[in-house]
Amino acid sequence: MVDRDSTVRSRLRRPTPARDRGPEEILTAILATVEELTAAAPRDGGVRAVGLAVTGIVDERRGMAVHSENVGWRNVPVRSRIERATGLPVGFGHDVRAGTLAEWRLGAGRGLEDLVFVPIGTGVSAGIIVQGRPLTGGGHAGEIGHVDVGHGEPCTCGGRGCVEAVASAAAIARRYAAVSGRPVSGARDVAERLVAGDAAARRVWTDATEALALALAWTSVVLAPQAILLGGGLARSGSVLFEPIRQALDGHLGMVRRPRLVPAALQDEAGLLGAALLAWETLEQAGTA
Numbered sequence: 001m002v003d004r005d006s007t008v009r010s011r012l013r014r015p016t017p018a019r020d021r022g023p024e025e026i027l028t029a030i031l032a033t034v035e036e037l038t039a040a041a042p043r044d045g046g047v048r049a050v051g052l053a054v055t056g057i058v059d060e061r062r063g064m065a066v067h068s069e070n071v072g073w074r075n076v077p078v079r080s081r082i083e084r085a086t087g088l089p090v091g092f093g094h095d096v097r098a099g100t101l102a103e104w105r106l107g108a109g110r111g112l113e114d115l116v117f118v119p120i121g122t123g124v125s126a127g128i129i130v131q132g133r134p135l136t137g138g139g140h141a142g143e144i145g146h147v148d149v150g151h152g153e154p155c156t157c158g159g160r161g162c163v164e165a166v167a168s169a170a171a172i173a174r175r176y177a178a179v180s181g182r183p184v185s186g187a188r189d190v191a192e193r194l195v196a197g198d199a200a201a202r203r204v205w206t207d208a209t210e211a212l213a214l215a216l217a218w219t220s221v222v223l224a225p226q227a228i229l230l231g232g233g234l235a236r237s238g239s240v241l242f243e244p245i246r247q248a249l250d251g252h253l254g255m256v257r258r259p260r261l262v263p264a265a266l267q268d269e270a271g272l273l274g275a276a277l278l279a280w281e282t283l284e285q286a287g288t289a
């Protein structure tokens with residue numbers, strides 16, 4: 001539950017129901033969460049709107065989850081379903097774009113006109129603000145993780161050579177285990193081994209940072225962002241991630257303006273705050289905020 005000034009009043013965390021229980025189960029879980037928060041809301045004003053951010057291909061304009069693999073949604077009109085069930089206006093969006101909105105309004109991108117937010121987690125994608133407006137492309141904008149950078153390894157999307165297949169946090173951990181024969185708890189663990197001088201970690205890390213730098217170079221020449229905000233768990237690795245990307249990016253960009261490369265500020269609150277901003281925006285557009 002989030003105030004107009006983006007103060008988080010209370011929070012409720014619920015595990016996502018298992019995918020095999022079907023798309024309806026997830027909607028039911030969302031509605032139960034809304035109900036529980038509404039019941040706990042203070043009497044003055046109560047809950048005014050719902051904000052919801054969803055992964056995958058999301059069409060904000062139509063309020064549609066076009067393809068959300070991890071919750072099993074295909075062409076589900078999520079916004080109207082939740083509006084009907086709750087009787088509340090629903091601000092609806094994509095998780096990374098919602099996070100981008102939050103970083104732009106409240107976090108590391110405050111005051112900028114042009115920025116790109118790249119959370120690196122199980123996947124790699126970008127949220128984009130151009131000339132003071134979010135770029136959505138009907139739900140398809142910013143999929144920078146699925147461009148072939150030539151390494152030839154297969155990707156979950158069915159393609160080969162994708163940025164994401166070597167540079168997501170999940171890929172870094174998986175590739176390190178494959179190259180070294182030693183299990184690892186996650187990408188942060190690979191970063192620690194890199195600092196300790198581990199050759200396998202060096203190789204896997206270099207593949208990842210070079211792929212990311214290439215993706216960010218194309219993004220920079222096309223969109224000319226003032227800053228690129230790196231987020232997700234991997235960004236907490238600090239200079240071990242930022243320095244090689246910064247150097248490679250410098251090499252790629254030549255005469256083109258270099259964006260500032262900065263850590264995102266809101267960590268895993270970005271999606272939550274972004275969804276709340278979408279809810280308030282919906283009320284403003286309806287003239288009832």
Ligand SMILES: [Zn+2]
Nearest residue numbers: 146155157162
């Ligand atoms: Zn791919």
